[in-house]
Each structure stands twice: as C-alpha cells, then as structure tokens.
Amino acid sequence: MDEMTRLRELRADAPVPDRAGLAPGRERLTDAIAGNGGRRTLALRLRPMLRDWRVTSLGAVVAVTAAALVITQVVGTSTPAPSAPATVVGDLDLSSPAAALNRAAGHLERQEVPPEPRADQWIYIREVDGWQEQQWEELPEKVRKKTPMTYSPDRWVPYDDKAAENDASDTDYRTARESYRIAAALPEDPEALLARLREVFPTGSGPDGAPEAKDEHSFRALAVLLESYPIPPDALARIYRAMATVGGVKVTDHLIRDASGREVIAVTRKYDESDSRREILIDPVDYSYAGNRDVVTRTHTIPWDSGAPETVQKRGEVLIDIARTHAAVVDAKGQKP
Incomplete structure (x- = not known):
C-alpha cells in the first residue's frame, strides 16, 4: 500500500500529529532523492517516520502544501560546523565505529536494568524537528482553520496498545x-x-522495487528499533555492538550539533540507491538515542x-x-517528567 493511500484511510480520532503526521509532505522531495532506487527505496526511508500509524487527517491536508514548500525550506539547510574536529574527544574515541560503539556498549552494560513499564503507563517523547515546525507555521491560514490539530513537539503513546499490536x-x-x-x-x-532484526522489520519486493541489500536492511532495522523507548541498557549495548559490524557503517570523527544545538555522536551509513546518508545520533554522555539526520553526500x-x-x-545539506x-515513562497521557 502506498503512503498516500494509507493517509486517506486514517482514523478520524487519531491523536495530535507527530512527525509522522507531516512526513507525507516530504514525499515528492524524497522520491526524487531516491533516484533510480524507485518507490521501494522511498517507502523504506519513510517507514521510520510513520512509526505511529495513527496519523491525523492533517497529514493528507498538508501533503500538497508541504510538497510545494519543501524545496525552499529543506533544500538549502547547511551542515553545522564541527565543534571538535578530532578522533578523540574527551573520553570518546571516534576513530572508528567499533571504537565508539563498543565504548558505548561497555558503559551501558554497567548500568542497572530498570523494571519494564507497567501496562497502564505511557511513553512521553519530545523531539525538535525544525522542518516540521516550519511546515506547520507556513501552512495557509485557511488550511489551519479547517483542522483542530496543531503542531506539537510532544507526544504520548501508551506502553500497552493491544489494538496497535493487532494491526x-x-x-x-x-x-x-x-x-x-x-x-x-x-x-x-x-x-x-542483525538476522533477527531483519526478520522483525522485513524488506520486500514487487512493484515498488527490489528488496534492500543485507547491510542496508540491517542498518534500517537498527534505526527503526532505536527510535523506540524504552530499550533496556543491556539490550542497547548489544544493539550498538552489532551496529559496528554492519558493512558501510562509519562514525563522524567529531561531535556534530543536532537540531536542538547539542553535541552528539553521528553513526552514519550511505543509502545504497541515493546521494544521501542516514545518521543515527547518540548522546556522548549516557549513550542514549538522540535522534537522526539525512545528509546529502554528493551535489546533484x-x-x-x-x-x-x-x-x-x-x-552537506541536511x-x-x-x-x-526528552524520553520518559509516565503514568498518564499529558504528564511530563
């Protein structure tokens, strides 16, 4: 099923839009970015943005408008200047993926594993996404008036969601x-x-294109899982050690600044069928998942x-x-830690 068909079939009682709600506006741009990779490449790249499938009808409203805005708002963003151009930054070793990720894994393995959240608890996530916020702000006023939804960087999802599990x-x-x-x-x-994660998050084939190659599939599967919260620290350690073994994975040899201005580690891999790379961002202090970026690798x-x-x-354009x-387990929807 293509992304626009899915949007037309969304429920009317869906929650406030997170980045998934505004992601369809990126479709036209990313379709072109995918180049010869075809629609299958596009679908695979959009899937992480569509993790919360309960997208509001706003997504369908902004799709056309956002497609028109995306050229001027996304293209033209520059890469933040490196803050510490060295392979060793403090206690960090950024000389290779193995050095950086195995150090992170060692730290996480020493952490106490907290209890699993209760079935009645909620997961609170706050994410800075300047592109999405700007897209919302620049929607025509008449479009805004037709929908009761507003953009918010905060979202809450139930920890135990049986209806979603059955979808x-x-x-x-x-x-x-x-x-x-x-x-x-x-x-x-x-x-x-990695073999297990490729089973959990499968690739595919058919009219949308050929399946992903093994390493690209592995990296995408890792990226999808890392967006989840919480992940036990010992499990996150295993994930990082496995990530270091994926073909084509690199680590930027300096800390970069993310959308919120923090300095973070960037673990990267170029898309096989595109002139851009995916970056998984990691906090250099506690080694938690800190976000993601897509960056152009060749002027085209x-x-x-x-x-x-x-x-x-x-x-270099982002x-x-x-x-x-922020990410936390809370006792009720709307609650913040």
Whole structure:
C-alpha cells in the first residue's frame, strides 16, 4: 500500500500529529532523492517516520502544501560546523565505529536494568524537528482553520496498545511494549542479532522495487528499533555492538550539533540507491538515542516531472534533522517528567 493511500484511510480520532503526521509532505522531495532506487527505496526511508500509524487527517491536508514548500525550506539547510574536529574527544574515541560503539556498549552494560513499564503507563517523547515546525507555521491560514490539530513537539503513546499490536498494515511499526520485548530478547552474537532484526522489520519486493541489500536492511532495522523507548541498557549495548559490524557503517570523527544545538555522536551509513546518508545520533554522555539526520553526500540536480525548475542539492545539506530531547515513562497521557 502506498503512503498516500494509507493517509486517506486514517482514523478520524487519531491523536495530535507527530512527525509522522507531516512526513507525507516530504514525499515528492524524497522520491526524487531516491533516484533510480524507485518507490521501494522511498517507502523504506519513510517507514521510520510513520512509526505511529495513527496519523491525523492533517497529514493528507498538508501533503500538497508541504510538497510545494519543501524545496525552499529543506533544500538549502547547511551542515553545522564541527565543534571538535578530532578522533578523540574527551573520553570518546571516534576513530572508528567499533571504537565508539563498543565504548558505548561497555558503559551501558554497567548500568542497572530498570523494571519494564507497567501496562497502564505511557511513553512521553519530545523531539525538535525544525522542518516540521516550519511546515506547520507556513501552512495557509485557511488550511489551519479547517483542522483542530496543531503542531506539537510532544507526544504520548501508551506502553500497552493491544489494538496497535493487532494491526499488521505497517511491517515497521511496533508498539512500545513490543519493541521493549524484542530488544530484551535479542541475542548476544552480532550476526544473529542483525538476522533477527531483519526478520522483525522485513524488506520486500514487487512493484515498488527490489528488496534492500543485507547491510542496508540491517542498518534500517537498527534505526527503526532505536527510535523506540524504552530499550533496556543491556539490550542497547548489544544493539550498538552489532551496529559496528554492519558493512558501510562509519562514525563522524567529531561531535556534530543536532537540531536542538547539542553535541552528539553521528553513526552514519550511505543509502545504497541515493546521494544521501542516514545518521543515527547518540548522546556522548549516557549513550542514549538522540535522534537522526539525512545528509546529502554528493551535489546533484533533482528534475521535477511537473516541469518545475530543477533543484540542486549540495553536498552537506541536511534534509532531515530530528533531535530527541526528552524520553520518559509516565503514568498518564499529558504528564511530563
């Protein structure tokens, strides 16, 4: 099922839009970015943004408007200047993925594993996404007036969501409880762990294109799981050790600044069929998941089928920049820690 069809079938009682609600506006741009990778590449890249499948009808409203705005708002964003250009930053060793991620894993393995959240608790997430916020702010006033929804960086999801667990329409979506238990049960062996995640978050084939290659599939599966909260620290340690073994994975040799202005570690891998890379961001202090970015790796021109002027994407431009600034288990929807 394509993303726009899914949007038309969304429930009327869906919650306040998170980045999934505004993600369809990126479709036109990312379709062009995908290039010869085809619609399958696009679908795979959008899936992490659609983790909360209960998107509001706002997504359908902004899709056309956001497509028109995206050229001027996303293209043209520059890469933040490196804050510490060195392979060793304080206690961090950023000389290789293995050095950085194994150090993170060692730290996490020493942490106490907290109890699993109760079935009646909620997961609170706050994320900075300047692109999404700007898209909402620049929607025409008449469009805003037609929807009761507003943009918010805060979202709450129930830890135990049986209705969502029984919905199989999105093979990448897992509830917080499902993700926690998947992570907790992952094997120690990196190869076995990656094989398990490729089963949990499958690739596909058919009219939308060929399946992902093994390493790209592994990195996407890791990225999808890492967006979940909470993940037990010992499980996160195993995930990081496995990530270091994925072909094509690199670590930026200096801390970068995320969308919120924090300095973070960037673990990267170039998309196989595109001129951009995915970056998984990690907090350099407690090694928690800190967000993700998509960054252009080669200056290139994007043609538009509609006859609009071609768009030039320059190497280093940031297409997606999402920073997770808070994540916590709370007792009620609307509660903040």
